[in-house]
Amino acid sequence: MSTRDRLVESTRELLRERGYVGTSPKAIQQRADAGQGSMYHHFAGKQDLALAAIERNAEDLTALASEELSSPGAPVERIATWLRREREVLRGCPMGVLVQDPEIIASDTLRSPIAEHFEWLRGRLREILAEDGLDVRLADTLLAVLQGGYVLARAANSTEPFGDAVEGAIALLERATAD
Amino acid sequence: MSTRDRLVESTRELLRERGYVGTSPKAIQQRADAGQGSMYHHFAGKQDLALAAIERNAEDLTALASEELSSPGAPVERIATWLRREREVLRGCPMGVLVQDPEIIASDTLRSPIAEHFEWLRGRLREILAEDGLDVRLADTLLAVLQGGYVLARAANSTEPFGDAVEGAIALLERATAD
DNA sequence: GTCTATAAATTGATAGAC
DNA sequence: GTCTATCAATTTATAGAC
Numbered sequence: 125m126s127t128r129d130r131l132v133e134s135t136r137e138l139l140r141e142r143g144y145v146g147t148s149p150k151a152i153q154q155r156a157d158a159g160q161g162s163m164y165h166h167f168a169g170k171q172d173l174a175l176a177a178i179e180r181n182a183e184d185l186t187a188l189a190s191e192e193l194s195s196p197g198a199p200v201e202r203i204a205t206w207l208r209r210e211r212e213v214l215r216g217c218p219m220g221v222l223v224q225d226p227e228i229i230a231s232d233t234l235r236s237p238i239a240e241h242f243e244w245l246r247g248r249l250r251e252i253l254a255e256d257g258l259d260v261r262l263a264d265t266l267l268a269v270l271q272g273g274y275v276l277a278r279a280a281n282s283t284e285p286f287g288d289a290v291e292g293a294i295a296l297l298e299r300a301t302a303d
Numbered sequence: 304m305s306t307r308d309r310l311v312e313s314t315r316e317l318l319r320e321r322g323y324v325g326t327s328p329k330a331i332q333q334r335a336d337a338g339q340g341s342m343y344h345h346f347a348g349k350q351d352l353a354l355a356a357i358e359r360n361a362e363d364l365t366a367l368a369s370e371e372l373s374s375p376g377a378p379v380e381r382i383a384t385w386l387r388r389e390r391e392v393l394r395g396c397p398m399g400v401l402v403q404d405p406e407i408i409a410s411d412t413l414r415s416p417i418a419e420h421f422e423w424l425r426g427r428l429r430e431i432l433a434e435d436g437l438d439v440r441l442a443d444t445l446l447a448v449l450q451g452g453y454v455l456a457r458a459a460n461s462t463e464p465f466g467d468a469v470e471g472a473i474a475l476l477e478r479a480t481a482d
Numbered sequence: 483g484t485c486t487a488t489a490a491a492t493t494g495a496t497a498g499a500c
Numbered sequence: 501g502t503c504t505a506t507c508a509a510t511t512t513a514t515a516g517a518c
Contacts, residue, residue, distance in 0.1 A: 127483080142405045145325040148511060160513090161484050170512070216403060223458045224395060224403040226321040235460065242458045264455060264464045265471030271454040272447030279402045279421045281414065285443045292444030296475040306501085328494060339495090340502050349494070 128166045130156040135177040140218050144174055144225040144234070174234055181218045182241045193248055199256045200294075200301050203249070203266065207290050213274060213283045220271045242267065256301055269293040307345045309335040314356040319397050323353055323404040323413070353413055360397045361420045372427055378435045379473075379480050382428070382445065386469045392453060392462045399450045421446065435480055448472040 125133070134156035138147040149170050153163050167173045192206040211217075219238050228234045249263035269289050276285035304312070313335035317326040328349050332342050346352045371385040390396075398417050407413045428442035448468050455464035 143322070143324065143403065145322065146405050149513080150511075159484055159486090161486080164513075165483055219458075220454050221403050223454055224322065224400050226325050229457055229460075235458070239458050239460065242455060242464075246464070259471060259474060261467040261471040262475070264452070264467035265448055265469075265475070267455055268448045268451030268464070268468035268472075269444055270447075270451060272449060272451030273443075275399050275402055275450040275454070276421060276443060276447055278408060279398075279414070279418050281408075281418065285421075285425070285447070288440040288443035289447035290444075292438060292440040292442075293447075295438060296441070296444070296479055299479055300475055327492075329492080338501095338503055340504080343495075344501055 127156070127158050127162055131158055131163055131166060131173060132176045132180055135173045136181060136218070139174060139177055140215060140221060143221060144170075144228050147174075149173075171231070171234065174228075175237070178219075178222065178234065178237050182237055185219065185241065186244060189245060189248070193252060199252045199258075200297050202252060203297065204294050207266065207270065207294060211286075213277045213286045214281070216278060217271060217274045220274055258297075258300060262297070266293060266297075306335070306337050306341055310337055310342060310345060310352060311355045311359055313337075314352045315360060315397070318353060318356055319394060319400060322400060323349075323407050326353075328352075350410070350413065353407075354416070357398075357401065357413065357416050361416055364398065364420065365423060368424060368427070372431060378431045378437075379476050381431060382476065383473050386445065386449065386473060390465075392456045392465045393460070395457060396450060396453050399453055437476075437479060441476070445472060445476075 131152060134152050135147070138151055138155065142151075147170075149160075149163060152170075152173060153160060156163075163173075167176070188209070189206055192209060193202050195202055195205060197205070219241055222228050222238055223235075228238070246263045246267060249266060250260040253260050253262050269292075273286035273289040276289065277283050279285075310331060313331050314326070317330055317334065321330075326349075328339075328342060331349075331352060332339060335342075342352075346355070367388070368385055371388060372381050374381055374384060376384070398420055401407050401417055402414075407417070425442045425446060428445060429439040432439050432441055448471075452465035452468040455468065456462050458464075
């Protein structure tokens with residue numbers, strides 16, 4: 125992996141672990157085993173690195189969700205497959221955590237790619253819900269269950285609330301479909 | 304308001320706006336119009352202030368939810384009242400945002416009061432769901448919808464996803480009750 | 483491309499006078 | 501109780517040699 129790539133991967137990890145405000149250029153360099161000069165050669169600064177990390181996050185997460193949501197099966201089955209994907213819940217959602225960071229929210233440059241990712245997911249879920257004639261607002265409900273599940277799990281320091289939240293939502297959805 | 308109280312209120316605001324990592328003692332003092340010496344007289348340091356702020360958050364939020372969830376009306380109606388309470392969505396949940404902060408998650412002292420608050424809410428919701436014979440796991444689903452709604456709203460810089468998530472959840476719940 | 487030096491500002495306290 | 505001084509460490513770079 126190139127120095128540049130190591131810097132981006134290091135930033136992705138640190139953003140997830142410590143947020144944007146809590147991540148220092150120095151920490152990024154150390155984890156990437158790169159020097160100060162090297163980092164500033166490849167990137168203009170902290171924000172530039174964060175942008176690259178967020179864009180790579182978006183690519184990865186879009187690819188995963190896209191595949192799950194397009195698999196064969198009934199609409200609700202595909203949604204359940206996506207919701208039940210194994211996640212490192214206690215580490216937080218790579219995108220969701222960022223949205224709580226004051227400096228990311230204050231910067232359209234950094235917030236936009238995150239907003240676009242959620243917007244894409246929402247659109248894809250709406251299409252699938254519409255196949256079954258379900259209320260398309262449920263796209264936001266399902267996304268919220270996932271993001272909120274992470275929050276509850278971290279508060280409790282346990283993955284249990286995440287699992288319960290997801291299973292509860294799937295059960296409600298199945299009942300709504302059985303008409 | 305006493306200097307001590309102003310310091311706590313100042314900390315509550317800053318924790319919500321900027322998180323724990325992003326909040327400096329200096330900023331707390333300036334917003335509270337208190338000097339350095341004054342702050343360190345009343346509190347042992349940043350963590351001590353955060354603890355006081357979190358505890359006051361918990362008191363306020365518990366009082367609000369307690370009242371809404373105990374109002375007259377059917378179980379699902381009471382839950383809907385609580386979910387539909389007007390919130391300053393784009394400012395984030397005073398408790399939920401904190402849970403994404405690396406130093407709060409790393410400190411049991413700071414995380415515990417937050418965990419207890421969610422635990423209390425979960426228990427209260429379970430009691431209410433049980434009244435209608437509903438799956439008690441839905442307590443976590445509903446809490447997650449709320450917390451996730453905040454996340455989606457902040458990502459989109461719009462309150463719309465929050466409203467859709469909540470209304471979608473209420474609609475599902477009403478349908479599940481109509482048996 | 484990578485390295486070292488330098489730096490102004492901020493962070494989170496402590497010390498001691500009033 | 502409140503104030504000012506001081507401080508070691510960190511933050512986020514920039515400059516310029518190699």
